[in-house]
Amino acid sequence: MTTYLFAPPAIESLEIQGRDERFPVRRLFFVGRNYHAHAVEMGRPVDKSVERPFYFTKSRDTLLASGQTMAYPAETANFHFEMELVVAIGQPGFRVPAEQAHQIIYGYAAGLDMTRRDLQLVARDKGRPWDLGKDVEQSSVCSPIVPMPEQVIERGRISLAVDGQTKQDSDVDRLIWNVREIIADLSLFYHLQPGDLIYTGTPEGVGAVKPGERITGTVEGVADIVLDIGPTV
Template identity: 50%
Template sequence: MTETLLFPPPAVPSLPVTGSDARFPVRRIFCVGRNYAAHAAEMGVAVDREAPSYFTKSPLDIALSGSEIPYPPGTADFHHEVELVVALGGAAFRATPEEAAKTVWGYGIGLDMTRRDLQAGFKEKRLSWDLGKDFENSAVFAPLSPAAAFTPADQAIRLRVNGDLRQDGRLSDMIWSVPEVTAHLSGFYHLQPGDIIMTGTPSGVGPVLAGERIEAEIDGLSPLSLSIGTAE
């Protein structure tokens, strides 16, 4: 029996791929929290070395590198967080790190944009802080590069606002590696092709204002740029 939908479903969000006309369809977005000790310290929280922690964003939150996005509603403290992005091309469930590593299709640069005042306020009240993390244009992505062209190691990860260096770390500073994060996450989800993992941010996060421009880079990956427009 053919289903009759009440209205057209949204298009499947997808990301560009470096050197190809093909695009990577995005299924889910998982984000790792507190994966750099210096960032945890600047946020005033302890690092949990027992296991990674996570939150999620909707694929409908995606904006692409080169975009201008409006300053979001409901906040006066809009923050940047640059991250290594992992794009999965295989399935994983209760995988070992070695098995999980084989599911990685590629890598890219992402921004986990955050309404920091909302996040902090809800944390203080011990309430869910989805409004601080999961909102339109809060997941910004550069084009992906296939895993055969990039291996995370000690590459620099940097972010500038209007040319001023704000975040400057190394991928080797991550507490949990890509295989470890992917394997751990597979203990809670049936990971599938199209799933994205944003692996955490180094220290130096801070606010951006309307009219400012963000530029982010990881050695060996396509760079990312984002302009912040006026509030709607």
């Protein structure tokens, strides 16, 4: 029997709607600037004819289930919400053609990519990695996984409110790179595996939250999400 100096990390997992089993999470991938209006509001418009998707990753330790309270993170004064459709991968896939992308989809979820925006923008403008702005403890919030095997979501309202006031309101059909295209492109770089989650990008309207505020969001036909912002600990 293998012994360890200290207890190894626990397996990160999410509830699966309608099932007793849980969804073990392997990796967290995020697509950057994947709605035109959000790319414009961030000062980085996207021309799909000459560009391809770009990605960043977060540690599994950042995963937080919907309905919980997240501590307001240290070393930021501009902490932003980003509402996203999440794709849950259920089969291995490498160099997957777009027309076959549905074959490796297990289901979907609603997600939040919470971001230290001030630190992200400093890093971006200096050409540095985004880790301190993006790979934030408890910042990858996710609803239960909704099984939708081999289904491709092409449209549906995606929205977010803070204390009941709508901040983001768009449609998944406005993705620059759709679900099929994202899977096809990302699988050129990685051997996608069951348990991988892909956060597909956020629409316009991102903004700051403060301790004591509640975020609610929804992806039509998929799931709702709730997050309370607590004090820094």
